[in-house]
Amino acid sequence: MIDLPRGVLLGLAAVAVGSISTPARAQNAPGVTDTTIRIAVADALSGAYSQYGVPSLNGVKYVFDKVNQAGGLFGRKLEVVSEDDGCSPKQAVGVATKLASEKSVLAVLGLTCSSAAVAVRDTIAPTTPIPFISFSSGGHTSSSAALGGLKPNFYFIATSVHAQGGALVNFAVNQLKPTRVAFIGQTDVYGKEGRQGVEAMLASYGLKLVADETMEPRGTDASAQVLKLKAANPDVVIAFLYQVPAQTLLRQADELGFRAKIITSASVTDSSIYTSLQPSALENYYGGMLARDVLTGPLMKPLMTSLQTQFPGVTFNPLVASGIGAGEVIVAALRRVGKDVTAEKLVAELDRTRDMATSALSYPVTFTPDNHMGGRGLHIYEIRNGVEMSAMPGYWPGTEKAAGPAIVKD
Amino acid sequence: MSMLPQLLSAGVVSGCIYALVALGLVVVFKATGVINFAHGSTILIGAYIGVTAVRSVGLPYPVAFAAAVVVAAAIGWISYAAVYKRLLGAPHMIQVLATLAVANILSGAATLTWGSESYGFPPSARMRPIMTEPVVVTGQQALIVVGALIVMIALTAYFRYGRSGKAMRALAENQVGAGLCGIRTDRVFAISITLSGALGAIAGVLYAPLTLVDPSFGWLLIKGFAAAAVGGLTSLPGAVVGGIVLGLCESLWVAALPALWAPSLSYVLIIIVLLIKPTGLFGTSAVQKL
Numbered sequence: 001m002i003d004l005p006r007g008v009l010l011g012l013a014a015v016a017v018g019s020i021s022t023p024a025r026a027q028n029a030p031g032v033t034d035t036t037i038r039i040a041v042a043d044a045l046s047g048a049y050s051q052y053g054v055p056s057l058n059g060v061k062y063v064f065d066k067v068n069q070a071g072g073l074f075g076r077k078l079e080v081v082s083e084d085d086g087c088s089p090k091q092a093v094g095v096a097t098k099l100a101s102e103k104s105v106l107a108v109l110g111l112t113c114s115s116a117a118v119a120v121r122d123t124i125a126p127t128t129p130i131p132f133i134s135f136s137s138g139g140h141t142s143s144s145a146a147l148g149g150l151k152p153n154f155y156f157i158a159t160s161v162h163a164q165g166g167a168l169v170n171f172a173v174n175q176l177k178p179t180r181v182a183f184i185g186q187t188d189v190y191g192k193e194g195r196q197g198v199e200a201m202l203a204s205y206g207l208k209l210v211a212d213e214t215m216e217p218r219g220t221d222a223s224a225q226v227l228k229l230k231a232a233n234p235d236v237v238i239a240f241l242y243q244v245p246a247q248t249l250l251r252q253a254d255e256l257g258f259r260a261k262i263i264t265s266a267s268v269t270d271s272s273i274y275t276s277l278q279p280s281a282l283e284n285y286y287g288g289m290l291a292r293d294v295l296t297g298p299l300m301k302p303l304m305t306s307l308q309t310q311f312p313g314v315t316f317n318p319l320v321a322s323g324i325g326a327g328e329v330i331v332a333a334l335r336r337v338g339k340d341v342t343a344e345k346l347v348a349e350l351d352r353t354r355d356m357a358t359s360a361l362s363y364p365v366t367f368t369p370d371n372h373m374g375g376r377g378l379h380i381y382e383i384r385n386g387v388e389m390s391a392m393p394g395y396w397p398g399t400e401k402a403a404g405p406a407i408v409k410d
Numbered sequence: 411m412s413m414l415p416q417l418l419s420a421g422v423v424s425g426c427i428y429a430l431v432a433l434g435l436v437v438v439f440k441a442t443g444v445i446n447f448a449h450g451s452t453i454l455i456g457a458y459i460g461v462t463a464v465r466s467v468g469l470p471y472p473v474a475f476a477a478a479v480v481v482a483a484a485i486g487w488i489s490y491a492a493v494y495k496r497l498l499g500a501p502h503m504i505q506v507l508a509t510l511a512v513a514n515i516l517s518g519a520a521t522l523t524w525g526s527e528s529y530g531f532p533p534s535a536r537m538r539p540i541m542t543e544p545v546v547v548t549g550q551q552a553l554i555v556v557g558a559l560i561v562m563i564a565l566t567a568y569f570r571y572g573r574s575g576k577a578m579r580a581l582a583e584n585q586v587g588a589g590l591c592g593i594r595t596d597r598v599f600a601i602s603i604t605l606s607g608a609l610g611a612i613a614g615v616l617y618a619p620l621t622l623v624d625p626s627f628g629w630l631l632i633k634g635f636a637a638a639a640v641g642g643l644t645s646l647p648g649a650v651v652g653g654i655v656l657g658l659c660e661s662l663w664v665a666a667l668p669a670l671w672a673p674s675l676s677y678v679l680i681i682i683v684l685l686i687k688p689t690g691l692f693g694t695s696a697v698q699k700l
Contacts, residue, residue, distance in 0.1 A: 047518075048625035051526040187670045214670050218629050220427055220621070224664035225421035229411045243528050243623050251620070254538060255546055272622055276530025278537060299455070315527050382584075 001327055012106075029342045030103035030130055037076050037341065039064075039330065041323070042083040042095045042120075043135070044109035049087035051269065052112040052319060054137050057324025058311045059080055059360070060109055064309070072348040074339040078331070081105055085116050092116035093123050100128040106343060107131045109326045112319070114138030114189075121154045127358055129153065130345035133330065136324035137161045137266070139373035140193065148331045153347050154368055157326045159375030161190060161240065163398030164265045165197020168238050169287055171396040173205050174403055175262050178235035179364040182211035184225060184249065185240035191215075194240030194265055197398065203400045210234050215245045230258045247273045254281035266290050266378060274365075274383050284390045286377035286391060287336055291321035292362040292408065296389040303359060324360035329353055329374070357408045362395035364408050377406065412544075417661045418495045419545040425657025426558035427617045431634025432641065432649035436608035437569070440569065440601035443579035444501055447509040448489065448584055449610050450631030451516035454484040456611025457618040457627050458520055461529045471619075477610040485516065486607025492601045498595055513628075521625050528622040537619060554616045561648045569646065575600050576651070636676065639682050642670060642693020651691060655679075 029040035043053030053234035057080070064078035072078065081098065085092035091110060099105050107130050111117040117134040121142065125132055131153045136142070139156030140163060142149045159167065167388050172178060183198055185191025190213060202208060210233035213225040227248070229237055237260050239246060253262060254277070263286045274282060277295050293299035295318060303324070307316055333349035334341060353374070355364040362379035381388050394405030423435065429454060438446040456478040463474035489512045497505050534551035538571055569575040574597070580588040582599045589595060614623075621627075633656065641652025663672045683691065 047521055047527055050521075214668050218626055219660075220424045220617070220630075221420045221635075224413075224417055224661055226664065228415060233414070244624065244626070247530070247622050248620070251537075255548060257546075269529055272528040274528040275532060276619075276622060277534045285520060315525060319526075376642070 001262070003301060022327055026112040030128075031105035031107075032075075032341055035076055036079050037073065037334065038079045038081050038105045040081040040083055040099050040108045041110045042085045042092060042108055042163075043086040043112050044101070045082060045084040046126065047086060049113065051315070051317060052135075053084075053110065054085065054314055055316045055320040056110065056323030057120060058314050058316070059320040060306065060327040062307055062310060062366065063324055063327030065333060066228050073331070073334050074105045074341075083285050085111060085113070087116060087338065088111040089115045089119035093119050096124040096132075097122045100124050100130065104342055105130065106341070106346065107133065107330055109133045109323070109330070110135060111230060112322070114142065117156075118142050118149075119289070121149070121151055125151050125154045129347065131155065131330075131343065131347045133157050133326045133350075135139040135319070135326065137375070138193075139166065139375065140197070141165075142370040143231075149228060150370070150372055151215075152369070153343075155350060155372045155374060156384060157361075157365065157374045158322050159363065159377055159398055160197075160373055161193040161264070161265065162197035162200075163237070163373075163396065164375060164378055165194045165199075165240070166201035166287060166400075167396040167398030168263050168265065169198055169201035169205070170398070170402045171262070171286070171378075171380050171405075172236045172238065172243065173202075173207070173262055175392075177234050178261070180208055180210045180232070180236075181230050182213070182232055182234035182237045182260070183209050183240075184213040184215060184229065185229065185239060186242065186245065190242070191240045194258075196240050198240075200399075201401070215241060215249065217242055217246065222248045223256065225249070226252045226256050226258050229253075229260070230256065234260050236261045236263065236338075237304045240267070241265075242267050243269060243273055245342040246352040247276060250277055250281045254278060259284055261286065263380075266318070269319055271388060272316075274386060274388065283384070286380055286382050288380055288396075289321075290325075290362060290378065291318040292379055292395070293390050294381050295320075296388065299390075300360065321358075321360035325365060325374075328358045329356060329365050332356060362408065365408070378406075385393050412579055415545045417665050419477075419547060419551075419659065420421060421658035421661035423547075423554055424554045424653055425612065425637070426650075426653030426655070427630070428633045428637040428656050429558045429653025430484030430554075430561060430609065430613035430616065431630050431649040432637035432653050433558075433565060433646060434606040434613065434644050434656050435631075435634055435638045436643060436646055436649045437565065437609060438474065438602045438606045439580075439597045439638075440582050441552060441598050441647075444505045444509065445635075445643070446603070446606055447506065447631070448512040448516060448556070449606060449638075450628030451513045451520065452482045452485060452607045452610035453614040454623075454625070454628035455485060455516060455520050455614075456607075457623045458529065459611070461531055461618055461623050462524075462617035464531055465529065471531075471536070474617045478615045479608045481612075482611035483510075483604050483608040486604040486610075489516075489607075490603040494599055494603060495596060499601060513692070516626060519624065526625055527638060528624040530622045531619040534619070550619050554620075557612060557616050558650060558653075559698060562646055565646050574598065578602060638690070639680055640690055644690035644691030644694045645690065646689055648692030655691075687699070 166252035365374040394407040459478040637653035641648025
C-alpha cells in the first residue's frame with residue numbers, strides 16, 4: 001500500500017466527493033451539466049401557425065447567444081432545445097411530457113397558443129418542478145387563482161387579452177376623449193375575453209358600450225357589422241380581431257364612410273394589413289402591441305437589425321418581444337440562483353422578478369407567488385403615410401385605471 | 411343610407427365568391443362523382459401566385475390573374491397524373507380520400523413556399539367605389555360578380571355544347587355506358603381536375619384583393635361546399651344560386667342577430683334544404699353516388 005501524506009489524501013477525498021456530487025447535482029437539476037443549461041422552446045414552429053412561434057424562438061436564441069458570448073452563466077453555456085407544438089394541445093402535451101420525463105431541460109418557454117398552454121399547465125406542469133413560461137395572452141383566466149389557474153411553476157409573459165382591453169380603454173378614454181365607445185370582437189374566446197376587459201375598464205370611467213358586434217375569424221364581409229356600428233354613432237371602436245377580420249373591418253369601414261377611430265388589440269402582427277389598404281382606411285386607426293416600439297422605430301430597430309443579421313431567413317413580427325422578454329427574465333432569474341441551480345430555486349427566483357425592464361417588451365415584468373401574469377399593458381402605434389409609427393412612448397397599463405402611458409426605465 | 415340595399419349587395423358579393431368556389435367542386439363532381447377536397451388548396455395556391463405576381467414580381471393584375479389560372483390548372487393536371495390516374499378504378503370513397511391527401515400535400519407545399527405570414531394585394535383603383543348610391547360597390551366587388559356570371563355561363567355552354575363537356579356528363583350518368591360509347595374515363599377525369607384547378611385560381615385571385623392571403627385562405631372550400639350542397643352538387647346554376655342564397659343569409663342574419671349565430675343559421679338552412687330536397691335546389695340524383 002502506498003503511503004501518502006495526509007494533505008494529498010484529503011485532496012483525493014475532496015476530488016472523489018466532488019466527482020460523486022457533480023452527477024448528483026445534475027440529477028437534481030434537469031437539463032443542467034457542468035458546462036451547459038438546456039432550456040426548451042416549445043411552440044408552433046411549422047405549418048400555418050409558425051408566425052407565432054418562429055420569431056419568439058429566435059428571440060430566445062438571440063438572448064442566450066448574447067449571454068454565451070459574454071461567457072455564459074457561472075461557467076455554463078445556455079442551449080436552446082426547440083420543439084414544435086403545432087399550436088395543438090395534444091401535441092404540446094406530448095412534447096412537454098417528453099421534456100419533463102427525460103429531465104433534459106431546466107425550463108420550457110413558448111406555448112404561444114392559449115389552448116396548448118392551458119393543456120400543458122393542467123397535465124404536465126403539476127408533475128415536474130421545472131418552470132414553464134408561456135407567451136400566450138390567456139394569462140388573465142389561465143393564471144387566475146380564483147379560477148384554479150395559478151400553478152406554482154407556470155407563468156405568462158404576455159399581456160392577457162383581458163388586460164389588453166383595459167389598456168386600449170385607458171388609451172382611448174384619455175387620448176381620444178370619446179363619449180361613445182363601441183366594441184367588435186371575434187365570435188370566439190378571444191373576442192369574449194377582450195370584451196370583458198374593455199367593459200370592466202370602461203365601467204371604471206362610468207362608460208358603457210354603445211354597440212357590441214361580432215365577426216367570424218375568417219368572414220368574407222363585415223358590411224352588416226360596420227353599418228350597425230355606424231348607426232350607433234360611436235367616437236371609438238375597440239376591436240379584438242385577428243389580422244384577417246381586422247383588415248376586412250378597416251377596409252369596409254372606409255368604403256362605407258364610417259369614420260370613428262378604430263383601435264385593434266395586439267393580434268394584428270404584421271404589416272401586410274397596412275400595405276393592403278387605402279391610406280384613407282388607416283387615417284383613424286390605432287393598434288396595440290406588446291413590443292416597446294414598432295419594429296422599425298428607434299427603440300426596436302437596433303435589436304431588429306441584430307436579429308435579422310443573426311437569423312436572415314426569419315420574418316420577424318412584434319411577437320418576437322415575448323421571446324426576448326421571456327429569455328431575459330429567465331436569464332436574470334438564473335443569475336440570481338447562482339452556480340448551484342435547481343428547478344425549484346429557479347422557480348423561487350422567477351417569483352422574485354420585480355418590475356424588470358426587458359429590451360423588447362413595452363412593460364416591466366413582475367412575477368410573485370400570487371401573480372404569474374407578467375404582462376400588464378400595451379404600447380400604442382398608428383399609421384402615418386403608410387408607415388407604422390409609435391403613437392407615444394411607453395405602455396398603457398391594462399390592469400388598473402391610468403391617466404397616461406407609463407415609461408419603463410432601462 | 412338604408413341598411414337593407416347595402417346588405418343585399420354585400421350578400422350577393424359574398425355569395426358570388428362562394429359560387430365561384432362551388433363551381434370548381436361541381437365541375438369535378440359532375441364528371442366523376444367525386445367531391446374534390448383538394449379544391450381549397452388550389453384556391454390557396456392560386457391566391458398566393460396572384461399576390462406574389464403582383465406584389466413581388468410587379469405584374470399587372472390581369473397578367474397575374476392569368477398566371478395563377480395557368481399554374482393552378484397545371485397543378486390540377488399534375489395531381490391527376492401523379493395520383494388520381496392510378497385510382498380510376500378505385501371506389502369513390504378511395505378517390506375522395508385521395509383528394510384529401512392531395513389537399514394536405516398542396517397546403518404543406520404552399521406553407522413551405524410562402525411561410526405562414528399574410529400577404530395582401532397593394533391598394534389599387536379597383537378597390538375604390540365605382541358607385542355610392544343607392545349602394546356602395548367597389549370595382550373589385552363588381553369584378554367578382556361579373557366573374558362568377560361569366561364562369562357560370564361559360565361552363566354551362568361547355569357542358570351543354572362542348573364535346574368533352576358532354577362526355578363528362580355522360581360519364582357522371584353511367585360510367586360503364588360512357589365507356590362502351592368510347593368515352594375515356596381517364597381523359598374526362600384529367601380535364602375536370604385541371605378545369606377545377608383553373609376555377610380555384612379564378613376564385614382565389616378575384617377574392618384575394620379584398621382580404622389577406624395566409625394558410626387559412628383555403629377555408630373558403632367550406633363555404634363553397636355549403637353553396638354547392640344548397641344548389642345541388644351537379645348543377646352549375648345551382649352552385650351560383652346556392653352561393654348567393656348563403657351569402658344573403660349570412661349578411662341579413664348578421665344584421666338582425668349577433669354574428670355569433672350567423673354561421674350556425676346558415677348551416678341550419680343547408681340542413682333544411684337537404685332534408686326537403688337531398689339533391690339540393692337544382693341537383694339531380696347523381697348525389698347518391700356518395
